[in-house]
Amino acid sequence: MRPALPRDKPLRRVAAVSAALLVLLATACTPKPPGPDPNVPDVHIAAVGDMNPDGNSDPETPSGRNGTLIAKLVEKNEIDAFMGLGDFQYSTAHCDDYVNYWLPVWGGTKPKLYWVSAPNHDWEPGRNEDLAKFMDGQCPGSPEKSAINQERGFIPNGEPYSKDFGNWHFAFLSSALWRYDQEAASAATKWLDKDLGDAQKAGKHLAVVYHEPYFTSDTEGHGRADEQKPWIDVMWKYRVRLTLSGSQHNYERSCPVNNADKCVDDGMTAFQVSTGGIDLRPFTSKPKYIAKRFSDTRGFLRLTLHGDGSFDWEFVPTTGTSTDTGTRSAK
Template identity: 80%
Template sequence: MAAVAAFLLALSTAACTSPPKPPEPAAPAPDVHIAAVGDMNPADNIDPDSPSGRNGAAITKLVENNGIDAFLGLGDFQYSTGYCDDYVNYWARLWGGTMPRLFWVSGPNHDWEPGRNEDLEKFMNGQCPGAPEKAAINQERRFFSSGEPYSKDFGNWHFAFLSSALWRYDKAQAAATTAWLDRDLGAARAAGKHLAVAYHEPYFTSDTEEHTRAAAQKPWIDVMWKHRVRLTLSGSQHNYERSCPVNNADKCVADGMTAFQVSTGGVDLRPFTSSPRYIEKRFSDTHGFLRLTLHGDGSFDWNFVPTTGSSTDSGTRSAP
């Protein structure tokens, strides 16, 4: 009888016990909101109504209102040569409000030339007299040199930041950075991140009278294609361009990189002198900046915001 009673008690207990709850579904990765532009402030300019002043004010407002998670400064911050006094007396007056969200790359010559001007790294670390505020990446990390690569996750996206000036000034370090990029992107891809790269001198670009494509950077492009980078951001050309999703052989392919070249921050604009087939949209008559909304599934929306002029560009790339 005791055994029967124990059996009946076990049945009763099992009937009253709730089945285990299924695991909660993982929360979707949040959207990431970014503004990006390069080639920002002409020499000696402090005019708030200039193209540079309008862009600086518009992006500063987004920073203050938490409208963006990051501002990507794509190089050539201050013309014609960036020394501490120039960053403090000119760039900071129009663009200083972007510092709390600023992630930066350096361009050759205007930003950084070893032995000539190396103050951008000091300015970004709050070491220039009269400008103690640090850029966002320096607040997070530390002082680092203009040529040192770094990476940062934004939501489900992984960004690598590179100095294209290395290909001019230190080819051995450029090659070491290629190996670093391979490891960095490989690890991020293995972790399920969607990939992006920011650097100054573009590879996917139309020619101008001043510049052609930065062909020396092909090893970086090969690594980006190897790991299926989704988008790249660059400056330098003094105009705006967007490519098709393109591979390392200049072919439009479904899983290629969408290359944005956004050098419309405030300096004089340049016309195009060639027409690559992989460029889908371009203009050289409007200053402004690019806004991106990056979704957790790898899709993204873009919108070029004109601040002086009327050309624009917007669209969506679907998830892979």
């Protein structure tokens, strides 16, 4: 005869099953934190800065070729946004310059244009301050508004703003603030901290657009914009995925880099795309964080941003043969 089971063993089994059910119920009832939905459609972007030389309205110039091709992408609805990275019209641009020169070769990009103003070709207080008016359709002869102005109304040259594209959140900053108004630059730093923090809590992947680059090689014309380090520290704090800038008159892409210039898995991929049409400059230094660069080709950058945080890039050459293509995974 088998020995009798202890009386409390069935009770233990019931208790164990009940505990497991409670864990399952608690898991099911706990709300999941907001996060990106990989099923959200891809976002397609074109980007370039340093666009139109003095007095140019010829569509066959390097500037004209870039403007024409990007305008066709806008017309065919093949991109969701054109990021204008500053220095739209050289050398000191006023309303007449934008209307008579930039508009004939780049005007077709305006319906999907999101812009930042740069020092000093776009904006220098007391010298030339018309870019904000032009983008809002206030210059005589050009009533068309840029995409962001259609959405938000008038935006002053130095005012930061942000915009969501699918699962991606873009912050737009005018690096001119560091040159002209330190107090406003500090205020923009606080704004960026809150803006990126809120977007991160909402589960968005983060990107920042600004004209003068921090992660860059030196040229005879420009070096690193060291004064922008407070912005870079905030970007690193929230693990910004990519940045877009111009200014150097060439093309560069960094490794995923942190705020201490180290290549790290969760760093920022910094694109510097100032190949819109102005004369190109050679490099005079080579930082270790620069993964790809060239200064012999004009063109523009195309990005495809996926809902899971991964993205693809392709530099489209329009004058010259250099290019750059690749993918960054979601991890």
